[in-house]
Amino acid sequence: MNSIFNQSKKLNLPIILNDTKVILEDLIKENKPNLILEIGAAIGYSASVMLNACDTAKLITLEKNVERFKICKENLARVAGVRAEVINCDAMEFIENTNLKFDFIFIDGPKGQYLNYIKKLESKLSKNAIVMCDNIYFHGMVNGKTPVTKGVRTMIRNLKKFNEYMLNNKNFETQILEKGDGILIAKYTG
Template identity: 35%
Template sequence: MLDELKNANEYIIDKIVETDSLILEMEAFALEYNVPIVTKEVAKYLEFLVSSHNFKNILEIGTAIGYSGTIMGKIAKKNGGKLTTIEIDETRYNQAFENFKKANLLDSVNLILGDGVEEVKKLNEKFDFIFIDASKGHYMEFFNDSFERLEENGIIFIDNIMFRGYLYKEYPKRFKTIVRRLDEFISYLYQNHDFVLLPFGDGIGLVKK
């Protein structure tokens, strides 16, 4: 079954033809410098979901180089809204700034340098879509703080929630705590929220308020 899912993902990725030069540039950079970004099939699903719901006010926890932020930011800007995105690493923050500049998004992006655990608590606005892709060990905290800031009928998109497949296969002992926390987090979401877990990419969790 796992091999079938892997083969399906590979088939989907082979079918995706990207034409946006900036997106291609960021994908090449991420591959060369081992920067974690969403996989191609997840990127397309993210774009489809955000566009289909016409989300305007978007929060992203974990900017990296601005890859997913550029995808969401373009839609938010088109809809007359904005993207607020938080990055803890200063080098990545600066790289994201340059990519948002290339995408002509600086006027509709609030790029914050800081720890998402602390910065989310400082936000005094509501969001209709929230994308979480940061430190896996803090997913529960990111979720709880951002859920308070989610509009009714809003959606939280949690990427990499199955953490390299380590939740269901053998994993290095150094990841024991992260795996346990993510497993507990998934159980919590199923028991307490309108939640669905999708097994493509590295696992996607969706919560609707």
């Protein structure tokens, strides 16, 4: 886990903040999911955190960038063996085609797509599944703490829509934590 952290820092990859890591770890320990889906693997740091927190869990992680995918595959094979499956794809392609049911989903991929992802994933959640999403305040631009910069306007609008959708969806018990870069945690009760 530490080596993947160091490697990610060396490559200047945007991995989860320490606050986020602690919350992710605690949620996995508490819920002991059988099957985890992660959207946005980078080179496997957050995946290794989750696999380390529950040694019976299996994880599928999706990464679009081929170089990151290759490193991630090597890293997770080393730290988790067959418990980890790394797939090089656009996340939506996988989501639309899988028939699996997930007990825990960590969404840390393209921020503008969170709403599209959750709409498709709702039917692929097991009862009481947990969904955790990172960066839902996106450097303070979603909650009005920082001005929205040019070039990310659509993404910020989409993140706001996603947060509202989750808070108003009766199939989820949703809470937003003012930690890290904003973390959304939802329990699927539908």
